[in-house]
Structures are given as structure tokens and as C-alpha cells.
Amino acid sequence: MKRKTALVTDQKALLHFDYQATTPCDPEVVDAMQPYWCDYWGNASSLQSRSGLYASAAVGLARDQLAAYLRVNPQRLIFTSGATEANNLALLGHARARALEVGRPGHLITVATEHQSVIDPLIQLQREGFRLTRITPSPDGLLSCDQLLDAFEIDTILVSVMMANNEIGVLQPLAELGKLCSERGVTFHCDAVQAFGQMYFDIDKIGIDFLTITGHKIYGPKGIGALVVKSNLPLIPLQWGGGQETGLRSGTVPVPLAVGFAKAAEITFQSLEKSQARYLYLRNQLWKRLSLELPDLQLNGSFDQRLSNNLNFTIPGIKGSSLHRALRSLIQCSNGSACSNGKPSHVLRAIGRTKEEAEASIRLSIGRTTTIDHINRAAHLIVKTVRDLRS
Numbered sequence: 404m405k406r407k408t409a410l411v412t413d414q415k416a417l418l419h420f421d422y423q424a425t426t427p428c429d430p431e432v433v434d435a436m437q438p439y440w441c442d443y444w445g446n447a448s449s450l451q452s453r454s455g456l457y458a459s460a461a462v463g464l465a466r467d468q469l470a471a472y473l474r475v476n477p478q479r480l481i482f483t484s485g486a487t488e489a490n491n492l493a494l495l496g497h498a499r500a501r502a503l504e505v506g507r508p509g510h511l512i513t514v515a516t517e518h519q520s521v522i523d524p525l526i527q528l529q530r531e532g533f534r535l536t537r538i539t540p541s542p543d544g545l546l547s548c549d550q551l552l553d554a555f556e557i558d559t560i561l562v563s564v565m566m567a568n569n570e571i572g573v574l575q576p577l578a579e580l581g582k583l584c585s586e587r588g589v590t591f592h593c594d595a596v597q598a599f600g601q602m603y604f605d606i607d608k609i610g611i612d613f614l615t616i617t618g619h620k621i622y623g624p625k626g627i628g629a630l631v632v633k634s635n636l637p638l639i640p641l642q643w644g645g646g647q648e649t650g651l652r653s654g655t656v657p658v659p660l661a662v663g664f665a666k667a668a669e670i671t672f673q674s675l676e677k678s679q680a681r682y683l684y685l686r687n688q689l690w691k692r693l694s695l696e697l698p699d700l701q702l703n704g705s706f707d708q709r710l711s712n713n714l715n716f717t718i719p720g721i722k723g724s725s726l727h728r729a730l731r732s733l734i735q736c737s738n739g740s741a742c743s744n745g746k747p748s749h750v751l752r753a754i755g756r757t758k759e760e761a762e763a764s765i766r767l768s769i770g771r772t773t774t775i776d777h778i779n780r781a782a783h784l785i786v787k788t789v790r791d792l793r794s
């Protein structure tokens with residue numbers, strides 16, 4: 404018990420700059436979920452019972468709300484356990500369905516900087532006989548239309564490109580890429596986990612066929628996400644059972660989490676413009692201070708085509724392990740994805756950083772409670788740490 408208290412206290416003392424890994428659950432979200440644990444605890448599939456009807460209505464409302472923010476028909480939204488499952492469902496489910504239709508596996512395209520939950524299912528599909536092209540983006544992290552055009556093959560069935568990168572924050576030119584896919588009848592999957600709630604986008608205008616989102620990046624609960632599916636696209640489920648979610652994702656829907664996810668989206672979208680302007684100001688102040696005092700810092704990823712809450716840079720001439728060890732007790736930040744298991748970032752390697760440079764890099768991400776005081780303190784601590792390590 405004592406140990407737990409100590410951990411909580413330590414966390415509060417740290418400056419938190421890792422909001423792209425996850426976010427705390429908003430207290431309003433916790434309140435919205437609360438009745439569905441013990442009062443309205445029915446199974447949303449048990450429509451013959453009153454408690455089941457309440458639960459079903461709550462899930463239906465959550466689906467409607469989320470769909471409204473995405474500007475899609477609610478029937479297109481399938482609840483999953485998170486983005487990892489949604490990515491797996493879209494990629495494995497669609498590629499396998501297409502292979503079944505034509506009697507052979509086809510060709511798949513993605514970008515080398517995708518999240519592991521996209522890369523790994525695609526590697527699994529390679530094992531199953533599909534061919535995979537992983538495009539290396541340019542050093543600014545962006546994929547060009549020409550690169551995608553070059554990668555298409557006669558039997559390309561699917562392209563997967565994320566909207567905003569989770570490490571370097573870059574925003575891919577999705578509308579142009581989506582157009583190229585739809586012109587060729589190629590399915591376009593997009594992991595929009597980091598972009599959802601940070602910017603407005605129109606799935607149908609971009610031409611996205613499958614879209615992945617998750618709750619815990621927008622101050623919602625962990626353990627819930629969704630896949631938005633364009634109607635009539637073939638999809639083989641990953642799991643079989645009760646046939647929930649129109650048979651595409653069997654398993655009892657976690658009612659409190661669905662309600663919380665929708666509430667988190669509501670809060671996020673209510674203040675999207677305001678929070679974006681604030682993030683942009685804070686992030687730019689941070690970069691201004693850091694790059695002024697450490698002029699040799701190397702920004703990772705395009706500065707202009709970038710999420711407003713993200714900064715990622717390499718610090719030349721210092722050892723990554725020493726840097727992160729020194730910062731660990733001061734600032735909560737990361738040197739890659741939360742899912743990278745401590746390996747040098749494949750994203751930074753793909754944009755041309757050496758292993759050593761990738762290790763000596765920092766991702767800082769800003770959240771709702773970040774203030775200018777936090778920015779000034781973080782800048783001061785990073786500059787001091789780097790100077791100490793260099794001296």
C-alpha cells in the first residue's frame with residue numbers, strides 16, 4: 404500500500420510531456436461511465452431484459468455520438484478493445500477476405516514509419532503469402548504521391564497510411580493519397596489514433612475505407628477503440644462468438660467504456676479549436692527556447708505538416724541512455740513509441756537517423772493541463788541536462 408502511494412506522488416512531481424502515449428481519463432468521463440458499472444450493468448445484447456435495453460440504448464447513443472464527430476453513419480462504427488485490435492481487424496480481415504474472393508493473396512502497401520500495430524499484422528499477412536511494400540518516407544517523414552504511385556502493382560489490394568505519426572507527429576497528405584487509391588479501386592486504411600480529436604477531417608472526402616481510433620488518447624478510458632468501415636467492403640472477423648457488432652467483433656460490448664469514449668470525444672470536440680491554438684503556442688515556445696539555447700538540435704519530421712502537440716528532436720553528441728536516465732526523474736517523455744519495447748525508434752531510423760541518433764532523441768507531447776510554466780521548466784531542465792552531459 405505504501406509503495407503505491409509513493410508511485411503516485413512521484414508521478415505528480417514529474418513534468419508530464421508524454422500525452423501521445425496516453426492521457427488521463429477526464430473526471431467528466433469517469434462521471435459519465437459511473438452509472439454503467441453498478442446501476443445499469445446490463446448486457447447490451449440482452450434485449451429481452453430491461454437492463455439489457457438500457458445498456459443497448461447507452462451503447463447506441465455512444466455509437467451515434469462518435470459517428471457524428473466522424474461524420475459517418477453510426478452503423479459503420481464497430482467497437483473494439485482499442486486501436487491495435489481495430490488495425491488488426493481492418494488489415495487481416497480485409498486482406499484475407501479479398502484473397503478468399505480471388506483465390507490468391509495480393510499486394511499490400513504501407514509506410515515504414517507506421518505504428519507496430521499496423522506493421523505487425525502486415526508482416527503476418529506476408530507470412531500468409533501476401534507481398535508487402537514498405538515505403539520509406541522522405542527525411543521530413545512525409546510520403547509523396549509519386550512514391551505511392553511507384554509502389555502500386557497490378558494486384559495491389561490495400562494501402563495503409565496513418566493520418567498523424569505517433570512519434571514525429573507528421574501529417575501525411577491523405578487527401579492526395581486517398582484519391583490515388585480510390586482511382587485504382589485500392590482499399591485505403593488509415594490509423595487516425597493521433598489525429599482524432601486534434602483536427603477535423605472528413606473520411607469520405609479523403610476516401611478512407613477503414614479508419615482506426617482509440618479512446619485513451621483523447622482523455623477517455625483505456626480498453627476501447629473503434630474501426631469505421633465503409634459499407635460493402637469484405638471483412639472477415641478476427642474472433643467468432645455471439646455476433647456482436649454486426650458479426651464483425653464478437654464479444655460483450657463494454658458499456659461503460661463505450662459511454663466514456665463518446666463522452667471523451669464530446670469534451671474534446673467542444674474545445675478543439677481552442678486547445679489546438681493553445682498547444683501550438685506552447686509547442687512553438689518550447690521549440691523556440693530549446694533551439695535557441697541548443698542550436699544544434701535536429702528536429703525530427705516536418706515542422707509545418709505536424710500535429711500541434713508534438714515535438715521530436717535529436718540531440719547530437721550525447722549518449723541516448725545517459726540522456727534518458729538523467730531525464731527520467733525530471734520529465735516524463737519518451738524516445739519513441741510506448742510500444743517500442745525500448746528498441747531504437749524504427750520511425751527515426753526510417754527518416755535517416757542512425758541508431759545512436761535515434762536513441763539520443765526525445766519526443767515531447769503536450770496535453771490539456773500543460774502550462775507555459777511547465778514549458779519553461781521543461782526547457783530549462785533539458786538544456787541543463789544536455790549541458791551537464793556535454794561538459
Ligand SMILES: Cc1ncc(COP(=O)(O)O)c(C=O)c1O
Pocket residue numbers: 423424484485486487488518520565568569594596597617618619627628741742
Ligand atoms: C498511431 C497509433 N496506433 C495505434 C496505437 C495503439 O492503440 P491502443 O493502445 O488503443 O491499442 C497507438 C497507441 O500508442 C498509436 O499511437
